[in-house]
Amino acid sequence: MAVSVAELDGKCKKTLEHFKKELGHVRTGRANSSILDGIHVDYYGTSVPLIQLAMVNAPEPRLLTVQVYDANAVESVEKAIQKSNLGLSPNRDGSLIRLVIAPLTEERRKEFIKGLHKMAEDSRIVMRNNRREMIDELKKKVKAKQVSEDEERRAGAEVQKITDRYIKDIDQLVGAKEKEMMEV
DSSP, rough: OHHHHEEEEEEEHHHHHHHHHHTTTSSSOOGGGGGTTOOEEEEEEEEEHHHHHEEEEEEEETEEEEESSSGGGGGHHHHHHHHHHHHEEEETTEEEEEOOOOOOOOHHHHHHHHHHHHHHHHHHHHHHHHHHHHHHHHHHHHHHHHSSSHHHHHHHHHHHHHHHHHHHHHHHHHHHHHHHHHHO
């Protein structure tokens, strides 16, 4: 039975890591190079991640610089950033693109926080679905007389404990990100 509980722990850990990665893409009021991680550029007819075409730096709290390796790709990178729905306006200077991170308006902050809560709820749903699958598997094993009802109760309590722990981690991450977003 411990194998199944360990399997649930692994699934929840993967969900939490995915959520952390997604959190990095959420824009806050300060420059963070990871907000550009999800951008793909049309490079000679192929969709290529921005990271492979340029080096992204945050030299100042409200500025990102994108140093494009190939001078022929600068225009494509600029267009991809404009289309990214991050609200950034690229300023080109040769093969260097500057992105000034404007302070977020109250309305924009609330919009981003609403998206943040939706991402968190999606992750919680995945965790709850994993819990439900595990509990259903336990019930099947009880019917097949592979485990006793006492073992099922103990394993069910452990499954619930694991799920609660990971959901609490998500809630803490959301709280920290929300606090960061509300800073002016």
